[in-house]
Amino acid sequence: MTCPIRLQKVTESATFKYSKLAKDKEIDLTIGRTGFDTPQIIRDATKKALDEGKVHYTTSKGIPELRGLISRKLKEENKIPGLDKDNILVSAGAKHIIYEAIMSIIQRGDVVALPNPSWVSYESIINLSEGEIAWLPLKPEKGFIPDDDFFSALENSHPKLIMLNSPNNPTGAVYPEKIIKKIVDIAQRNESIILSDEIYEKIIYEGEHFSAGTIYEDTITVNGFSKEYSMTGWRLGYAASPNMELINRMSLIQAQTVSCAVSFVQYGALEAFTDEAREDVTCMVEALKERRDYLINRFKKTKAVIEKPSGAFYVFPFIEGSDDLLFADSLMENGVGVIPGSPFGSSGRGCIRISYGATGLDELEKAADRIESALK
Numbered sequence: 440m441t442c443p444i445r446l447q448k449v450t451e452s453a454t455f456k457y458s459k460l461a462k463d464k465e466i467d468l469t470i471g472r473t474g475f476d477t478p479q480i481i482r483d484a485t486k487k488a489l490d491e492g493k494v495h496y497t498t499s500k501g502i503p504e505l506r507g508l509i510s511r512k513l514k515e516e517n518k519i520p521g522l523d524k525d526n527i528l529v530s531a532g533a534k535h536i537i538y539e540a541i542m543s544i545i546q547r548g549d550v551v552a553l554p555n556p557s558w559v560s561y562e563s564i565i566n567l568s569e570g571e572i573a574w575l576p577l578k579p580e581k582g583f584i585p586d587d588d589f590f591s592a593l594e595n596s597h598p599k600l601i602m603l604n605s606p607n608n609p610t611g612a613v614y615p616e617k618i619i620k621k622i623v624d625i626a627q628r629n630e631s632i633i634l635s636d637e638i639y640e641k642i643i644y645e646g647e648h649f650s651a652g653t654i655y656e657d658t659i660t661v662n663g664f665s666k667e668y669s670m671t672g673w674r675l676g677y678a679a680s681p682n683m684e685l686i687n688r689m690s691l692i693q694a695q696t697v698s699c700a701v702s703f704v705q706y707g708a709l710e711a712f713t714d715e716a717r718e719d720v721t722c723m724v725e726a727l728k729e730r731r732d733y734l735i736n737r738f739k740k741t742k743a744v745i746e747k748p749s750g751a752f753y754v755f756p757f758i759e760g761s762d763d764l765l766f767a768d769s770l771m772e773n774g775v776g777v778i779p780g781s782p783f784g785s786s787g788r789g790c791i792r793i794s795y796g797a798t799g800l801d802e803l804e805k806a807a808d809r810i811e812s813a814l815k
């Protein structure tokens with residue numbers, strides 16, 4: 440049986456692979472999720488929707504009430520112009536939204552500019568679309584914030600699509616406004632589309648979030664409920680763009696694949712925009728910040744290269760001369776699950792990704808002890 444060529448370059452998701460390997464380990468710092476529960480108000484509204492029989496297909500793009508709230512949020516908080524509910528597409532997770540976006544823009548040979556390192560699924564989805572990746576180098580000593588080498592690689596690649604993700608997975612970096620404006624400048628000159636994945640938007644400890652969509656119309660802003668509201672298992676994400684052609688193309692894929700996001704989950708998510716749900720998020724971010732600070736202090740005392748990341752819930756230390764795959768395996772044998780850096784791109788070689796979203800300080804201390812002795 441011949442495997443289709445477009446599938447041959449798709450690799451197993453390293454995040455899911457290492458998460459499975461870590462299942463029976465003492466400390467699991469693999470998968471990117473938080474350990475908090477979904478806010479009560481969202482859970483209650485979802486149960487109510489189920490009891491009220493909201494169990495059928497919804498409009499393929501998502502219920503109008505939810506799309507209305509999302510467009511309001513993006514207008515008021517992110518200052519993205521040109522959006523109303525028709526410009527929003529709700530789907531079964533941001534990952535599926537990203538799949539729809541890439542598949543509706545890229546065909547064989549088209550260039551997609553991808554920061555190196557990047558979240559594992561971007562590369563595989565681009566490969567599925569048969570696009571060509573132009574990797575944009577980032578460096579641990581710069582905190583993985585784009586520098587001149589990044590910008591010249593971007594400028595020279597003339598991409599059809601630029602992938603942007605701030606706050607970032609796997610590095611935790613938050614791109615300052617001036618960096619995003621530089622990327623937008625290059626996109627404008629090359630007439631590139633920007634996919635701005637803002638799923639960690641609310642998990643920021645220092646600095647401000649800036650949306651490329653605020654200043655550039657050909658942007659698809661991607662976000663979702665997984666990280667902010669601890670809803671990874673609910674599968675709910677969305678895309679927004681003032682460019683209706685992009686949204687229409689993505690909607691075409693949606694109606695012919697998942698049909699729509701889960702009906703009662705969409706009704707529950709209406710409560711995500713309330714003060715009550717947002718207070719839970721604020722508490723969660725405070726707890727995550729304490730964990731970030733703890734880990735950074737521990738790593739600063741080792742030989743690892745690490746700049747304090749300002750967002751998400753990952754640290755991505757670089758260990759000079761280490762083989763990240765072997766290092767992750769040895770930590771795994773020692774009861775600590777982490778993800779090696781190289782599946783995130785060649786600039787991730789020698790790094791490990793630690794997700795502290797689901798692990799409290801006591802366990803992090805234990806993990807840090809073991810990592811520190813492995814580094815000696």
Ligand code: PMP
Binds near residue numbers: 471608
């Ligand atoms: N983008 C990034 C950067 C991520 O880390 C993830 C992982 N959950 C996603 C998108 C997908 O999120 P989901 O499909 O759970 O909404």
Ligand code: GLU
Binds near residue numbers: 471472534558559560
């Ligand atoms: N995005 C999360 C991670 O990086 C969840 C798993 C996945 O979707 O890859 O671990």
